Amino acid sequence: MIPLIRDTASIAGKELKQLSRDPLALVLTIMFPILLIGNFIVIGSAFRATSHDIPAVVANLDDSPASAELLNKLTTSRLIHVTQVVQTQAQAFRVVDAGAAVGAVVIPAGFGIGLARGHTYVVAQLDFSKATSAQIMSGEVRLAIRQVLEEAKHGELNFQVQLATVEVITIPISGRPPTGDIIMPGFLGIIVTLGAFDDTVNAISRERDRGTFPRLILTPVSMFSIYSGKMAATVVLTVLRTGLMLLILSLNGLVVRGSLLLVFLTTLLIAMFTLSLGLVISSRIRSSSTLTVLEIAMTFPLFSLAGTGQSPLLLAPGGKAIALALPWSYGNDALRRIIYLGLGLPAVGGDLLLLLICSLILMPVAIRLSTRTM
Amino acid sequence: MPALKIFTDSIAIAANEFLQFKRNRSAVLISLVLIPLFFTVSQGAGRGSAGSSYSQTANIPMVFVDNDRTMASVRLWQTLSGSQDFHRLTQASDEQTAIAGLGLKQYYAVIVIPKGFQNILVGSISNSTQARLILYTDDAEPGLTSEVTGTLTNYVQNFNPSIEVQPIVSELQLVRGRVGGVEIIRRGTSFPGFNIGLTVILAIVQIFAVFYEIAGGLSREREEGTFARLILSPMNISSMILGKTAFDLVLSTIRTFTVLGLGIVLYRGHPNTEIGTILVLSLLIALMTMGLGFLVSALKVGLRAVVILEFFLVLTLYAFSGLLIDKELLVGGAAVIANSLPFSYAFDAMRRTILVGRPLLSLTTDLTVMVASIVGLYVFSYVLLLTFRERLAT
DSSP states (O other): OHHHHHHHHHHHHHHHHHHHHOHHHHHHHHHHHHHHHHHHHHHHHHHHOSOOOEEEEEEEOOOSHHHHHHHHHHHTOSSEEEEEEESSHHHHHHHHHTTSOSEEEEEOTTHHHHHHHTOEEEEEEEOTTSHHHHHHHHHHHHHHHHHHHHHHHHSSOOOSOOOOSEEEEEEETTSSOTTSOOOHHHHHHHHHHHHHHHHHIIIIIHHHHHTHHHHHHHSSSOHHHHHHHHHHHHHHHHHHHHHHHHHHHHHTTOOOOSOHHHHHHHHHHHHHHHHHHHHHHHTTOOOHHHHHHHHHHHHHHHHHHSSSSSOGGGSOHHHHHHHHHOHHHHHHHHHHHHHHHOOOHHHHHHHHHHHHHHHHHHHHHHHHHHHHTO | OHHHHHHHHHHHHHHHHHHHHHHOHHHHIIIIIIHHHHHHHHHHHHHOOTTOOOOSSTTSOEEEEESSOSHHHHHHHHHHHTSSSOTTEEEESOHHHHHHTTTTTSOSEEEEEOTTHHHHHHHHHHHOOOEEEEEEEOTTSTTHHHHHHHHHHHHHTTOOTTSSSOOOOOHHHHHHOEETTEEEEEESOOOOHHHHHHHHHHHHHHHHHHHIIIIIHHHHHHHHTHHHHHHHSSOOHHHHHHHHHHHHHHHHHHHHHHHHHHHHHHHOOOOSSOHHHHHHHHHHHHHHHHHHHHHHHTTTOOHHHHHHHHHHHHHHHHHHSSSSSOGGGOOHHHHHHHHHOHHHHHHHHHHHHHTTOOOGGGOHHHHHHHHHHHHHHHHHHHHHHHHTHHHHHO
């Protein structure tokens, strides 16, 4: 038992020493999460931004105070930017068709009279090839109409219309605002996954590229010690990556409600599973660069299917089935429950156990395949 | 005849590339099968087929707590539980117990009807007050809170307690929308999520594979020492660039058809334009990426660095060029970057042709930017490769 631990520690030490001697690999290990998170922060900030300049065009065909007020609400909106006010509906639609605006709002003639009678309409032509912008603009038109109606209740314009009868008050159980960030734990999960894939490339494929892997195998160290040593190195690196990521995410407003120890345990299990899978794949694909490309290509679907940015519950049935079959989904789920809800081991134990079992199954497979394809 | 020599040399380079590619089974598998497959399946599985629609909230377990126990609250329960969006809605009697169970993955939302709901609702007709219901959500599930809130709001905003059967919220009603007495007639075609995703996949698969094939291929040749031999041969740089471009255009064509085939057969994707237009756009994106790939390889970048650069290139494009978020939503420096990236124009052209059905030739700005950037990148790469060729060979 003691030689096994000693050999494992030696291999882990060798891995970390090699990494420290390779400036590019070392920088990437540290910079990778920072650059990645930088990208996601840009994406996230675009979604959370309180103001946008979505180009819009308005045709006001009515000359009532109500239509003027609606036009005013639209032009002073913080989300849409009325670039043109045109005279006809056709002109407005043409601007959208030409791609110069995401949407056109047409306030029809008689809008004010209709509103006073309790029923009227507006027309919104939207370019749904820009789906998110079109949805935001649609929401902004609704908001502008609602504001006109609400202000009218207290002002001189008293329209015979009634607002929605039932209002939904949403209370997320974490206590965060309903519009709060939803994907920071997912960032952590995906970065740990990418980091562990990178460790696989460092651990096996680059040794093969350099020709040092056969020499390592010819030493008296057992195959199990070699692999567990590489796993131990990944554990150390994952602890560093998780710490760094938590620091960056905290600076971006993330509050960890649960146990930090449990967060580290979850990321370690995600990394161990990823490394085990990477080792299995690396036994078939020898080139380090080909392996990296494959692993990066595999990571992108994980963004959409493993609960990184969207709950697997919201996926189409096929996607939900794939998500359930991916162990990363359980790791990401556990991270979210620990970080956002502050849940403990009893609540996430099942997820962690599943990750551990998958790693324990894959590791012997990797060792077996590596021995056979030596 | 220098032109003829360049042509024959290019053919020789392309043939050599094919030969090497054919011998590398894992490269063939990854480039032509796995990358298109991963991206297409992840889009299709996540968003569902283009021909089918599904309710995101229908199969999410939720609990309904009725503290009012009046005719209005019972009718609201009947409306929701009988709808197509709340198939797994069950009733619970105790509000606190129901809320305490959230987060344990048995159910993900609790809809609470407060006491006095009916009274306020009936009174609202005369005194303009609004009844409220409270929705508690498990926000450890990303996106679930907004989705359930939106769907529930659609059902209750025009809820009428005095009629037994509520009007069903149809797609048409959702499209038309209503705020108070103002109807919003929404025009413009909504596109199935998969069709929007298809434009993203077609672009990203090309960028992902092509950048590695060009920049990675040249870096590998340099690291293996074959680049030095190529430089010492009588072939010139332009033959090498043209040969590799021809080789990669063939691969890009195969990939385009693979993605389209998978999208159409598996997920009933329906492009609103001809295959030829899609192919031309796809190849223009491939050419832009090739230009960038040659440029990067002229900077003597190692193979590992190429792979890392590729990852960040794809991420940058996701963030800044309208693939994931519309560039209209970006502000400040991000908007400037988005408008400076030629890929933004290519993706825009992709959406306007494949989704909206605009003829490619009518998108003059997008086409001009694409062609200009291809020419610029190729010329710049050629100059750099020519200038640094000795440095690259050592």
